[in-house]
Amino acid sequence: MSRPEVSIVVPHYRGPIILDCLKSVYDNTEGAFELIVVDDGGDGSVEEARERFPEIKLISNPGNLGFAASCNRGMEVARGRYFVLLNNDVEVSPGWLRALVEFAESHPSAGACQPKIISFSDRRRFDYAGAAGGLMDMLGYPYCLGRVFHTLEEDEGQYDSPRRIFWASGTALFLRREAVEDVGGLDEGFFMHMEEIDLCWRLHRAGWEVWSVPEAVVYHRSGWSLPQSFRKMYLNHRNNLVLLLKNYDVPSLLSLFPLRVLLEVLTVLRAPFGEPGRSLAALLGMLWVGSHPMDVIRRRREAWRARRVPDALVRRKLSGGSILFWYGIYRRKGAPLPCARGLSSG
Known part of the structure; x- marks a missing residue:
């Protein structure tokens, strides 16, 4: 079997939402890729996913280990030169992965990238979880191009040029294998939230760059995995x-x-x-x-x-x-x- 160029890792914790995610990936993704689903919950939804998409590689955790650990488990078995950590409540648009791969190929110092992330429910606006790229102030408060706290901007093309950012969202996080092997994977002690910012901070310290690639677009149902609680x-x-x-x-x-x-x-x-x-x-x-x-x-x-x-x-x-x-x-x-x-x- 030939080696895939990209390994897409989808951590999953219950719910049929993953079926829409997987369908969108297979319908809208070009090139050689493998799709790895890491199951954190035993509600049977991954069994239906495997029946409908038998080509997925399925990893079952003994319990809910959290987003960071599930992503790490997926990357450990991945064979691609690049990884994508993709939330199970994301749907992708045509050409999304090609745009990310082409950007990474032309920017060898890019250790991490993210697409433009649009709200699934209101496609005029950026999504809370990453928007057009993550930034952070000196006191450690994260915010985004297109989103400051709970204020979301409409997408009017104002961030449609690639630019360096401080952190790329774990909603759809594109990673170079070499960079992950250099600095290590996600810190599993976070369980979920902030782990992608920590990874990007380590990438910066090691000399890698983090970029927003707005030519690639995905749609996110924000808060599905862990609603406000x-x-x-x-x-x-x-x-x-x-x-x-x-x-x-x-x-x-x-x-x-x-x-x-x-x-x-x-x-x-x-x-x-x-x-x-x-x-x-x-x-x-x-x-x-x-x-x-x-x-x-x-x-x-x-x-x-x-x-x-x-x-x-x-x-x-x-x-x-x-x-x-x-x-x-x-x-x-x-x-x-x-x-x-x-x-x-x-």
């Missing part, structure tokens, strides 16, 4: 703090992390009056981090093993200001969103 809020708060402790350089740890912790404390104090669940999620996230120092130290050491770029250059890839500040101005005065750029256009 207390668990989701908790993972976002906890994982964001772990992300910063793992990846901040020493000057940033000393100067910026205390301020970020202060903002988390303010969330704990203010949220009970409007979002008591968020207050508790932020508190428990801080308590977890404070009670697992050795775990965080071990993960930081692993994250820094492939370090080739000076800390100052990696730091410059973060947005210099505070997205919280600019978001407040935008919401109040209607000023332009402060995200209409990547790190640089290509």
